[in-house]
Structures are given as structure tokens and as C-alpha cells.
Amino acid sequence: MIAKFTVAERQWSLVLLVLTALAGLAMAALGAGDAMGVHGFIVLIVSLGLIFVVGGGLFAPEPTEDRRRAYYDDPIKLGLVLAMVWAVIGMGVGDWVAWMLAYPEARFDAAWSSFGRVRPVHTTGVIFGFGGNALIATSMHVMQRTSRARMAGQVSPWFVIIGYNLFVVMAVSGYLMGVTQSKEYAEAEWYADIWLVIVWVTYFVLYIRTLARRNEPHIYVANWYYLAFILVVAVLHIINNLAMPASLTAAKSYSLFSGVQDAMTQWWYGHNAVAFFLTAGFLGMLYYYLPKRANRPIYSYRLSILSFWGITFFYIWVGSHHLHYTALPHWVQTLGMTFSVMLLVPSWASAGNALMTLNGAWHKVRDDATLRFMFVAAVFYGLSTFEGSFLAIRPVNSLSHYTDWTVAHVHAGAMGWVALITFGAIYAAVPMIWRRETMYSWKLVEWHFWLALAGTMIYVFAMWNSGIVQGLMWRTYNEAGTLQYSFVDTLVAMHPYYIARAIGGLLFLTGAVVGSYNIWMTIREVGHEAKARDVPTDSEAGEPAVPVAE
Amino acid sequence: MIRWLQKLYYPIQAGHYRLEKHSIGLTLAIIFAAMIGGFVEIAPLFTIDETVEEAPDMRLYTPLEQAGRDIYIREGCYACHSQMIRTLVDEVDRYGAYSLAVESKYDHPMLWGSKRTGPDLARLGGKYSDDWHVAHLIDPRAVVPESVMPHYAFLAQRRLETESLPARLAALGKVGVPYDAAMIENAERDARGQANPDSDDAGGVAERYGEATQIRPFDGDTARLTEMDALVAYLQILGKLTDAASRIETAAIEADMEAAQ
Numbered sequence: 001m002i003a004k005f006t007v008a009e010r011q012w013s014l015v016l017l018v019l020t021a022l023a024g025l026a027m028a029a030l031g032a033g034d035a036m037g038v039h040g041f042i043v044l045i046v047s048l049g050l051i052f053v054v055g056g057g058l059f060a061p062e063p064t065e066d067r068r069r070a071y072y073d074d075p076i077k078l079g080l081v082l083a084m085v086w087a088v089i090g091m092g093v094g095d096w097v098a099w100m101l102a103y104p105e106a107r108f109d110a111a112w113s114s115f116g117r118v119r120p121v122h123t124t125g126v127i128f129g130f131g132g133n134a135l136i137a138t139s140m141h142v143m144q145r146t147s148r149a150r151m152a153g154q155v156s157p158w159f160v161i162i163g164y165n166l167f168v169v170m171a172v173s174g175y176l177m178g179v180t181q182s183k184e185y186a187e188a189e190w191y192a193d194i195w196l197v198i199v200w201v202t203y204f205v206l207y208i209r210t211l212a213r214r215n216e217p218h219i220y221v222a223n224w225y226y227l228a229f230i231l232v233v234a235v236l237h238i239i240n241n242l243a244m245p246a247s248l249t250a251a252k253s254y255s256l257f258s259g260v261q262d263a264m265t266q267w268w269y270g271h272n273a274v275a276f277f278l279t280a281g282f283l284g285m286l287y288y289y290l291p292k293r294a295n296r297p298i299y300s301y302r303l304s305i306l307s308f309w310g311i312t313f314f315y316i317w318v319g320s321h322h323l324h325y326t327a328l329p330h331w332v333q334t335l336g337m338t339f340s341v342m343l344l345v346p347s348w349a350s351a352g353n354a355l356m357t358l359n360g361a362w363h364k365v366r367d368d369a370t371l372r373f374m375f376v377a378a379v380f381y382g383l384s385t386f387e388g389s390f391l392a393i394r395p396v397n398s399l400s401h402y403t404d405w406t407v408a409h410v411h412a413g414a415m416g417w418v419a420l421i422t423f424g425a426i427y428a429a430v431p432m433i434w435r436r437e438t439m440y441s442w443k444l445v446e447w448h449f450w451l452a453l454a455g456t457m458i459y460v461f462a463m464w465n466s467g468i469v470q471g472l473m474w475r476t477y478n479e480a481g482t483l484q485y486s487f488v489d490t491l492v493a494m495h496p497y498y499i500a501r502a503i504g505g506l507l508f509l510t511g512a513v514v515g516s517y518n519i520w521m522t523i524r525e526v527g528h529e530a531k532a533r534d535v536p537t538d539s540e541a542g543e544p545a546v547p548v549a550e
Numbered sequence: 551m552i553r554w555l556q557k558l559y560y561p562i563q564a565g566h567y568r569l570e571k572h573s574i575g576l577t578l579a580i581i582f583a584a585m586i587g588g589f590v591e592i593a594p595l596f597t598i599d600e601t602v603e604e605a606p607d608m609r610l611y612t613p614l615e616q617a618g619r620d621i622y623i624r625e626g627c628y629a630c631h632s633q634m635i636r637t638l639v640d641e642v643d644r645y646g647a648y649s650l651a652v653e654s655k656y657d658h659p660m661l662w663g664s665k666r667t668g669p670d671l672a673r674l675g676g677k678y679s680d681d682w683h684v685a686h687l688i689d690p691r692a693v694v695p696e697s698v699m700p701h702y703a704f705l706a707q708r709r710l711e712t713e714s715l716p717a718r719l720a721a722l723g724k725v726g727v728p729y730d731a732a733m734i735e736n737a738e739r740d741a742r743g744q745a746n747p748d749s750d751d752a753g754g755v756a757e758r759y760g761e762a763t764q765i766r767p768f769d770g771d772t773a774r775l776t777e778m779d780a781l782v783a784y785l786q787i788l789g790k791l792t793d794a795a796s797r798i799e800t801a802a803i804e805a806d807m808e809a810a811q
Contacts, residue, residue, distance in 0.1 A: 114700035116626025178624035255659035319588035325636035327651035
């Protein structure tokens with residue numbers, strides 16, 4: 001890693017690291033006795049470790065080759081490995097909290113291990129740890145290949161990936177210590193949020209500078225989606241996390257907004273985290289790896305335009321469907337519901353475009369589990385966007401809201417769509433990035449595929465059942481005109497479904513562990529393959545970056 | 551019709567063909583397209599007066615209750631308990647009058663929640679005794695055998711950290727909760743006094759936060775101010791900051807009865 005830096009870049013990295021080490025030291029000293037102090041120590045230790053690494057290679061000979069003639073894939077490797085590490089951690093914790101809901105004593109006798117503190121470790125671990133690392137790493141792969149240009153930066157890609165993971169570590173360790181803003185999917189406290197803004201702006205600058213270097217006249221569709229992901233997530237993150245710290249030397253802060261405005265801002269954020277993190281970003285992934293793997297051009301350029309702008313424009317309106325029948329004004333609820341239903345058009349346009357792309361390659365879907373991951377992901381994307389529009393209809397929502405039906409919907413999207421497209425993309429990307437002939441074992445990819453699919457189905461069906469059962473029990477009246485069931489009655493009815501859900505999650509987790517082993521063995525055991533043409537070129541010279549229609 | 555649509559479509563496609571050659575243009579177009587909805591839905595909530603009802607009797611959280619609220623947030627209680635009764639008849643029958651916007655006017659952040667693994671808590675205050683809450687938090691299954699709630703026995707052992715309360719109230723003041731200088735200055739005393747009615751500190755609490763303020767040893771022990779005191783004080787005030795919801799419910803019932811006559 002350091003051998004590929006020029007001496008100036010090594011010095012520049014050292015300056016950066018000394019600055020972060022000082023920031024960590026200040027946090028550790030001033031925040032002593034508070035969670036902020038612990039986070040300061042984490043920042044300090046990570047910075048010192050990296051100073052050691054960079055300092056150790058400071059006087060190594062400079063690289064002699066022309067770096068612009070090769071793609072820069074080393075940071076991507078770190079991102080992909082970290083994505084799999086977070087997958088196992090996040091899904092492992094998720095399955096643990098699932099068992100906790102069936103057997104509440106399945107925990108340690110310590111404050112940090114209660115459901116309320118561990119649950120955000122699961123959500124942040126899978127969404128931001130697994131999903132975020134996969135998005136950043138694949139975006140660095142896609143931006144270079146579709147632009148036929150090397151990434152515009154030698155130090156900044158490392159800063160983005162390491163800095164981003166530092167944010168996730170601060171967030172997750174904070175929850176266990178009781179540090180949380182309580183805003184779902186935005187629980188991290190103010191200093192971690194500020195740090196993420198710095199990382200994110202660097203990421204955007206890296207992306208836009210790489211696009212500026214491109215040797216293709218057009219910006220490929222996948223990049224539109226990655227750009228939307230980066231830009232809108234930045235806006236959402238900044239506005240929803242506006243808060244007043246109680247003290248600059250402690251973690252606790254209070255949201256700038258209160259009550260109904262806070263609720264609307266939170267779910268504007270929350271649902272657009274679904275839209276621009278969990279949908280737009282992963283559609284970017286789909287638009288590159290699916291046509292590449294199938295070796296088929298994207299079915300329709302027009303559908304791509306329609307779905308991209310449809311998603312970008314419609315999604316932002318729909319957050320208020322999380323607040324049906326609440327104290328949120330009726331007109332905002334109605335707008336959210338209306339746009340949620342309209343959103344089905346661009347969503348299905350994307351899913352349809354992906355599936356139609358596979359026409360002529362169905363034999364590959366049958367034979368190649370990697371492509372099958374992406375195919376099933378597109379199917380789940382279509383199904384869960386349909387379900388999402390359906391659940392956003394006010395009377396349907398009266399039954400589903402507050403129940404496990406929402407949990408079923410989220411996991412159909414998160415496991416069936418987001419995780420499956422990610423696993424497909426990672427299995428496609430690992431041999432390309434490490435320059436291996438193939439994955440270590442195609443049989444293990446098959447195993448992973450079926451474990452993941454079975455786990456998702458069991459999970460989603462269990463939660464559909466428990467959600468609808470609970471929703472119906474809550475509203476059942478007896479002949480005397482009073483409520484038939486107490487809350488505890490509904491809790492007892494949930495128990496078998498909670499066990500089934502935890503088993504489904506366990507299968508899914510097992511798949512992720514199998515996948516991690518397979519990736520590790522690919523890196524360690526499989527022989528190199530020199531891919532002569534995988535270098536930046538101007539567009540006339542090389543083969544097309546993605547398959548094109550004749 | 552189709553031909554008309556085609557006429558409309560070609561310039562769009564030609565425009566897009568140009569747009570996707572310019573990264574900054576694309577960036578600006580994305581930001582513009584994605585910001586309209588949020589602006590239309592959120593900005594008016596701050597300007598339209600009817601969004602939040604008037605409730606002149608609305609009172610503030612005392613320092614002890616706010617400390618309890620911070621514990622509620624710290625432990626992630628909102629992950630399983632909502633504080634938002636929807637305008638549905640079964641919810642009103644189960645939990646009480648539906649929630650009004652004004653009731654969470656001073657909630658930074660709001661804790662409306664999104665999932666009911668446990669029941670809604672918007673009107674929990676006064677439904678159970680302090681003893682019930684303490685016993686339930688120490689061992690939920692001793693009170694409700696089927697419960698899957700984690701136990702919070704450690705709250706009864708932990709001294710409540712009050713030193714940062716003035717700073718916390720001041721921060722809430724900066725974001726719009728009308729705590730005055732005396733409230734901020736006396737935050738620590740008031741927290742101690744609210745859980746110890748016999749002490750000299752108790753008088754100031756009622757003076758600053760109203761005669762209706764619940765002043766008693768919430769965890770049953772006046773000798774120590776614990777996190778249990780704070781959390782139970784908070785749970786016992788839920789839904790009781792204002793009578794607006796029950797006033798509106800009573801008015802609605804009376805209107806119904808008049809209409810029936």
C-alpha cells in the first residue's frame with residue numbers, strides 16, 4: 001500500500017493522521033468519564049497504528065511506473081473484506097436479538113446486552129457496515145471501469161474507507177455504552193455525525209474528480225445512481241442530525257426539532273435512507289454487475305432514464321407514510337401515500353429493466369449462482385417495492401403499522417434485495433479485483449445462494465404471519481363490544497413465529513459465513529490471471545466498458 | 551395521443567443525452583429533483599399554525615423527568631414501545647385518547663416509535679403504581695410472566711448523575727424549550743427534591759413546575775437518588791403534561807351526543 005505512494009503522498013498522509021490522532025487525544029482527555037473519551041481512545045489508537053504503517057514505509061523507494069495506466073484497486077480490496085466482516089457481525093447480532101425476543105434470558109446479565117442497546121448494533125452493522133462498505137467499494141470499482149480512468153486520488157480512497165469504518169465503529173460501540181440520539185438509522189451522536197460529513201464530502205469529491213477524468217463521453221447509468229446515493233444521503237444526514245450538544249466534552253445532544261416536525265424530518269430521513277442508501281446505491285451495483293455477468297446489454301436506455309428520475313423525484317415525498325393516523329397533519333399523510341403508490345412505476349421499471357436484460361442469458365441464470373443472486377435480488381426488489389406501495393395505503397397501514405409486517409417488508413427488501421445483489425456483485429467483483437481466474441469454489445457459492453434464499457423466505461413468511469396475526473388481534477372486538485385480546489395475549493401468539501424468524505436468520509447468517517470463507521480462500525489459494533485489457537484506455541481503443549446493444 | 555407523447559419524449563431524451571455528459575449538471579439536477587418533495591412537506595410544518603394545537607396548560611418536564619427521558623433514550627426503549635396513539639377506535643379503546651401534536655411539543659427528539667413489541671406508552675402515566683413500575687423494571691417476568699422485556703434491575707443500584715442537568719436543560723432551552731434561568735440554575739436541587747418530599751429542596755419543584763407536579767420517592771427510597779427514580783418519574787408523567795387530548799375527546803363525545811339528540 002505505502003510503496004505505491006509518492007513521498008509527498010506519504011507525508012500528506014502522515015499530516016492527516018497526526019491531525020486525527022490529536023483530535024482523538026483531545027476527545028480522550030476532555031471527554032474522560034464519558035463515552036466520548038472511549039471514542040477518543042479508539043480514534044487515537046487507530047491513528048497511531050496507521051502512523052506506524054505509513055511511517056514504516058516513509059523512505060521506501062517511490063513507484064516508478066506510470067500510475068495512470070492502471071486502475072487503483074487496493075482500497076477496494078479493503079472495502080470488500082470489511083463489508084464481509086460487517087456482514088457476519090451485523091447479521092450475527094441480528095440473529096442474537098431475534099432469539100432474545102423468543103427467549104428474553106438469552107443474553108448477558110449486563111446493561112449493554114439488552115435488546116434496546118443491541119438492536120441498533122444490528123441495524124447499523126448491516127446497513128452501514130455491510131451495505132455501506134459494499135457500496136463504497138463497488139462504486140470505486142464501477143466509477144473507474146465505466147469511466148476508463150484511474151481513481152482521482154491516491155490517499156483519499158483510503159481516507160474514505162478507513163474514515164467511514166471509524167464512523168461505524170464509533171456508532172456501534174456507542175450504542176452498547178448507551179450513546180444514541182434515538183433517531184432510527186441515525187442513532188450516532190453529534191461528533192460521529194460531523195466526522196461522517198467530512199468523510200462523505202471527500203467521497204463526493206473523489207467521485208466527481210474521477211468522472212471528470214473519464215475517457216467516455218457519457219456517464220454510465222450506474223454512476224447516476226451512485227451519485228444520487230452520495231448526494232442525497234449527505235443532505236439527509238446533515239439535516240436530520242442537526243442537534244444541540246449539552247456539552248462539547250460529552251456525547252449527549254438534543255435534536256434541533258421537536259414533536260411533529262422532528263417526526264416528519266426523521267421519517268423523511270428514514271425512508272430516504274431506504275431510497276438513496278438501500279435502493280439507489282444498490283441499483284448502481286445492479287446496473288454494472290448484472291449486464292457484465294450476463295454479458296448482455298441493459299434492455300432499455302429509456303426505461304433507465306424513466307426509472308432513475310422517477311425514483312429520485314418520487315421517493316423523497318413518501319416518508320410521511322410512516323406516520324399515518326398520527327398527529328402529523330392529514331395533508332402530509334395523503335401526499336406521502338399518493339407518491340408511494342406512484343413510486344411503483346419507476347420501481348417496476350427498474351426491476352423490469354433488470355429482468356429483461358437477462359433475456360437470452362437465462363441458461364446462465366440457471367448455471368451460475370452469482371448471476372442467480374442478482375436475478376433473485378431483482379425479483380425481490382420488484383416484490384418489496386410492490387409491498388411498500390401497498391403498505392403505504394392508509395387503511396392497509398392501519399393494520400400493518402407497529403407490527404411485524406413492517407419488519408417482514410424491511411427484511412424482504414434488506415435480505416432479498418440489498419444483501420442478495422451485494423453478494424452477487426461481490427462474487428462477480430472479487431475475481432476481477434484480485435485478478436483471480438475464478439472463485440475458490442462455485443459449490444460454496446451455490447450453498448450460499450440456497451441458504452440465503454431459504455433464510456429469507458422463512459424469515460419473511462414468519463414475520464408476515466406474526467404481523468398480520470398481531471394486527472388483527474389488536475383490533476378484534478368481542479360480542480360485548482370490548483376488545484377481545486389483551487396485549488399479552490398477542491405477545492404469546494407471536495412466540496412460535498419469533499422462533500421461526502430466528503431460524504431463518506440463522507440460515508442467512510450461515511450463508512454469509514460460507515461466503516466469507518469462500519472469498520478468503522479465493523484470495524489465498526486461487527492462482528493469478530493476467531487480464532491484459534483491464535486497464536484505463538480511451539473509448540475507441542478497448543472493448544466497451546459494459547455490454548452494448550448491437 | 552401516442553404520437554403526441556413521442557413528440558414530447560424526443561426533446562427530453564435529447565436533453566438527457568446532453569445532461570449525462572456533464573457531471574456537475576447531473577449533480578445539480580439530482581439535488582434539485584430530490585429536494586422538492588422534502589421542502590414541500592417539511593417547511594410548511596414550521597409555518598402553518600394549525601399543525602400544533604394550542605395548550606396553555608402544557609407544562610415542562612422537570613429535571614428529574616428529563617433525566618428519566620434521557621435514560622429511556624439511552625436504553626433504547628423506543629425500539630419496542632411507541633408513544634403515539636393513532637386515530638383508530640381500537641387504539642383509543644386500548645390506550646386512551648389519540649395523541650395530539652402539542653403533547654410532544656417539548657420532545658427533543660420525539661419518541662413516537664415505529665414498532666410495538668410492547669404496548670404503547672403515550673398515556674402510561676398514572677396507570678400503574680410506582681411500586682408496580684419498580685418491580686416490573688427489576689424483573690418484568692415476575693410481574694408479567696409472558697413478557698419478553700429485558701430487566702433493568704441495575705437502574706435501582708445506580709446513582710443518578712445530576713451534575714450535567716443544568717447544561718442539559720440549557721441545551722434544551724437553546725432548541726426552544728422555555729426553561730428559565732432559575733430552572734436551569736436549580737436543576738440539580740429540583741431533581742433531588744422531586745424524589746424526596748421531606749427535604750428542603752422539594753418546595754422549589756412545585757414552585758417552578760406547578761402544584762400538580764408529582765413529588766414523591768419514586769423508587770421507594772428517599773436516601774438515594776437513583777436512575778430508577780428518574781425513569782419512573784418520567785413514565786408517570788407520560789400523557790399528563792397537558793389535558794388537551796382529553797378535553798378534545800370530551801368535546802367530541804358531547805358533540806356526538808348533541809347530534810344524536
